[in-house]
Amino acid sequence: MNENPAPRKAVVTLQFLGMGVLWGSSFLFMKIALDGVTFGQVAWTRLVLGGLTLGLIVLATRPRVNGGPVLPREPVVWLHFLVIAITGCVIPHLLFAWAEQYVSSSLASIYNAVTPITTALMVTLAFKVERLGRSQILGVAIGIIGVVVIIGPWRYAALTGDLWGQLACLGAAICYGFTFGYTRKFLSRRPIAGSTFAFLNIGLAGALMLLMTPVIAWHPVSLSWPIVLSLLALGALGTGVAYIWNINVLRAWGPTNASTVTYVTPVVGVILGVVVLSETFSWHEPAGAALVLIGILLTQKRVRLAWLDATDNRAVGETS
Template sequence: MTTQQHPAPTAVQPTQAAGQPRIMLQFIGMGLIWGASFLFMKVALTGVSFGQVAWSRIMLGALTLAIVALVTRARLPRQPIIWLHFTVIAITFCVVPYLLFAWAEQYISSSLASILNAVTPITTAVMATLVFRVEKLNWGQILGVLVGMGGVIVIVAPWQMGALLGDWRGQVACLGAVTCYGFALGYLRRFLGPYKVPSITSAFMYISIAAVVMLILTPVVASQPVQLDLWVILSLIGLGALGTGVVYIWNMNVLTAWGPTATSGVTYVTPVVGVLLGSLLLQESLSWHEPVGAVLVFVGILLTQQRIRLGRRVRA
């Protein structure tokens, strides 16, 4: 890999690539593989700790992306500010949410984790609008955020005593993870979009920086004994090489083409895949309030992404 001086930053908006079939296929692939990631985590937790799940995921992802970067002769930027921004992304888009999701699945099902992951477009819209000001929400989108938040409350079900005593920890951890995702997507658009860093370079940089962080944290998160079998190993490979390697290149392509809020709509697909796999392979079941809350979240997403529009005045 060689270095290259990037041109002066210029304003970037989502490109016309949004209409290309290649981008749509990558978007669907993201949903399928990330949906399966919740199953991979659940299976991997039978043989390793939650910290080791996150550690292995990031290390295998970094190795995969390093190979891709070498083969494609990816060029790394020289500006220190770009490396600093990617360090923020590495922590908020990888290290913290991966640890939170892996920890959460010790207490909740993979199906429920995949449903809570669907809140990402809501947190992304809030962050992109209120924190980073790279997008503006109309009244319909604001309603979507509120409906989505209502859906989260229904999923968590605070009226149930068990929710206050049992798996609420896992649900809160998942909500913390999707808040990190929303922050990271808005941050990418606000601070790194103007530099036009290529997709492969971007994915390689922040996953590799995350790997360095996890190496430093190894004595804390990955020093426990392990019990490996074929399924645990395959789950870790799927979670790392695919879910944190190849898919992150696709994610950067879609983000460049569609922008942060639309890209986070991949969570239309992930909960469907996650619930199906959890039900078919792990015999997981859901309570009535969880799919009902999921429907509210999806309606909120549709409103937030303007797939559903409120009535407009008709001009004469």
């Protein structure tokens, strides 16, 4: 059958808010789960449950685009999905889960918000599918300064677990940026239904995790109801259902408006970390986060600097 039309505005708004809450809560869920399972088991459970959830949705709805097949048939498309499964799921999920052994869930959620900055760098420098204006370049620069302030290199005389944890979070954000750029270049224009797209991405990552079970998920576990519920929410909801909501929001609002979930997730993550886990901050972490937010606003053209835009316009006029 063909995919249903975009849900009503109110439903899309609720899905957007639900997506932000689930993705923001995922850092709390990881922190709780790490009390009874290893970081590899957290990532393993997240992707396997997410893939199973999305697989059941695709099996039940059998979405098609213009009467085409449910699953793509070209081998190169499957290869592209394998790439983004590794760079957008397997590696960053392992990095975030590993990092939360050393950093707070609040700080991890702040680093996740760096993704628009790393995406801007990847789509312009690595994949060359976009061109940044001067205001956006300034936004990227401010965002990078914000990351340095969050890390607070003046606090470290040697490499510590906390520093490695922050670098792992940053590595995960870079992976996400690469994935968005890769998807934009090789997959975004292909006629693949949204739920199928999400299933192939998460499902292939889950399959890779199953293959790596003897390496990353063989350790003994100590389960409690909070740990089990956190893993279920992290996998079936945060890595399953939320991806369907993301597609609905993307199609109803467009990519720019849908990307504003970036502003919701760190707020949810920080609030939950402080309220539930009693996490605290040093002065430089919220200061750096504020710089990152300013950088995102400039990068996504939410804020424009007229004098820089005028310079861009003159440059375009001179080359035309």
